[in-house]
Amino acid sequence: MPIDVSSLEVSLEEGERWRRTLRITVPANLMQAERKAAVKQLSSRLRLPGFRAGRVPDAVVEKRFGQTLEQELLDRVIGEAYRGALQEESLRPISEGEIGEVDYQPHADLTFRVSFDIAPDIDLSRVGGFKIQRPPVEVADADVQKVLDRLREQEGTWVPIESGSPQEGEKVSVRIQQIAEQGSEPRAYEFTLGKGEAIPDVEEAIKSLEVGATDEFTIQFPDDADSETGPGDEQRLRITLDSRKQLELPELDDEFARAVGEFETVDELDAKVREDLMREAEREAEAGVRGSILEQIVAANPFEIPESMIDQYVRSALGDPEELAQEQLAEAKEQLRPRAIATVKRYLIIDRVAETEGLTATSEEVDERIEEIAERSGTPISRIYGQLQKSGQLERLEREITERKVFDFLKNQSEIVAAA
Numbered sequence: 001m002p003i004d005v006s007s008l009e010v011s012l013e014e015g016e017r018w019r020r021t022l023r024i025t026v027p028a029n030l031m032q033a034e035r036k037a038a039v040k041q042l043s044s045r046l047r048l049p050g051f052r053a054g055r056v057p058d059a060v061v062e063k064r065f066g067q068t069l070e071q072e073l074l075d076r077v078i079g080e081a082y083r084g085a086l087q088e089e090s091l092r093p094i095s096e097g098e099i100g101e102v103d104y105q106p107h108a109d110l111t112f113r114v115s116f117d118i119a120p121d122i123d124l125s126r127v128g129g130f131k132i133q134r135p136p137v138e139v140a141d142a143d144v145q146k147v148l149d150r151l152r153e154q155e156g157t158w159v160p161i162e163s164g165s166p167q168e169g170e171k172v173s174v175r176i177q178q179i180a181e182q183g184s185e186p187r188a189y190e191f192t193l194g195k196g197e198a199i200p201d202v203e204e205a206i207k208s209l210e211v212g213a214t215d216e217f218t219i220q221f222p223d224d225a226d227s228e229t230g231p232g233d234e235q236r237l238r239i240t241l242d243s244r245k246q247l248e249l250p251e252l253d254d255e256f257a258r259a260v261g262e263f264e265t266v267d268e269l270d271a272k273v274r275e276d277l278m279r280e281a282e283r284e285a286e287a288g289v290r291g292s293i294l295e296q297i298v299a300a301n302p303f304e305i306p307e308s309m310i311d312q313y314v315r316s317a318l319g320d321p322e323e324l325a326q327e328q329l330a331e332a333k334e335q336l337r338p339r340a341i342a343t344v345k346r347y348l349i350i351d352r353v354a355e356t357e358g359l360t361a362t363s364e365e366v367d368e369r370i371e372e373i374a375e376r377s378g379t380p381i382s383r384i385y386g387q388l389q390k391s392g393q394l395e396r397l398e399r400e401i402t403e404r405k406v407f408d409f410l411k412n413q414s415e416i417v418a419a420a
Contacts, residue, residue: 005084026110095308117306128413130296135288139277158245166244168194173243179236209241313340361401
């Protein structure tokens with residue numbers, strides 16, 4: 001059973017800014033009762049030679065498992081007491097609780113402290129009255145052509161060229177061997193020239209060869225290149241050009257349009273590409289407006305954020321920071337710090353506005369959004385809901401609805417003008 005929080009002695013200390021410390025005392029009689037309950041529970045599950053199942057005497061359990069029992073008891077009681085005290089004090093930590101000063105002896109009180117950060121209570125005295133420039137929403141013919149060219153490349157065919165030297169944009173198959181390394185075997189590579197897949201000196205060397213030819217070259221490795229001898233070094237390489245291929249592009253016609261999608265004519269394909277680019281441009285413009293509004297709010301309402309929130313952002317961005325050395329982690333944190341501060345402040349401002357203006361997503365709004373997704377995809381609502389819940393995307397959906405409502409409110413508080 002959970003610990004009776006009313007029997008605990010709890011004191012709250014306010015540290016610097018958002019740091020809080022709970023000092024908690026669990027009385028001796030409660031510790032003894034919890035220990036006896038733990039012994040009884042273990043005894044009922046034990047099977048020891050010479051004793052009936054579930055009938056091992058408490059004294060035997062204490063003698064054989066006392067130390068393990070005590071550590072498990074402390075871990076459990078400290079965790080339950082901490083969670084109970086947080087609820088009692090109406091506190092919501094934003095960082096892991098740091099437990100310290102644990103003091104416990106059998107038949108005595110348990111005392112410990114837990115330190116943590118709470119979310120800053122920011123005061124937004126001004127959230128409107130700004131003049132925000134909306135980036136232009138436009139799609140040039142050249143942008144459409146780039147997409148069409150990319151589609152043609154994807155549908156293109158690589159045609160071998162039996163002789164001659166390769167040119168930019170051609171795909172080459174080569175073998176490269178380090179001359180200085182005795183006994184080394186040539187390594188095979190295939191890549192497209194001009195795409196930055198090989199270092200410049202290697203590409204230039206390959207362009208000087210004809211199909212089937214081999215030659216030796218002194219290669220200068222750039223400072224940012226991954227070289228076995230180190231960046232900025234020179235190496236002698238033996239390079240063999242085995243083949244070259246040229247990309248043959250399909251004609252941009254109605255047949256091509258039918259091959260890449262459900263289009264009858266190339267004009268339909270062109271229109272769809274333009275529509276998609278326009279939609280993307282509108283999203284970028286909206287993102288620009290939102291970013292400008294938040295920048296103005298931060299400038300008008302300067303505030304600091306807990307270091308623990310920056311740490312959480314950095315760890316999340318790095319994915320698995322445990323694999324990094326402390327120096328690498330510190331360097332990454334310093335590089336990510338400006339972005340971490342901006343992102344955390346963005347979330348805090350949105351949450352604060354949502355709270356003060358009552359703009360948090362409602363269950364009805366979430367249900368409506370799920371119904372839209374289900375209708376568009378032709379999937380039962382229950383399955384969409386289950387998928388979102390299982391993947392952890394339900395909270396993200398709620399967040400998107402909340403953010404939309406917040407930004408609709410904030411845009412109405414300022415003047416949005418088209419950029420000149």
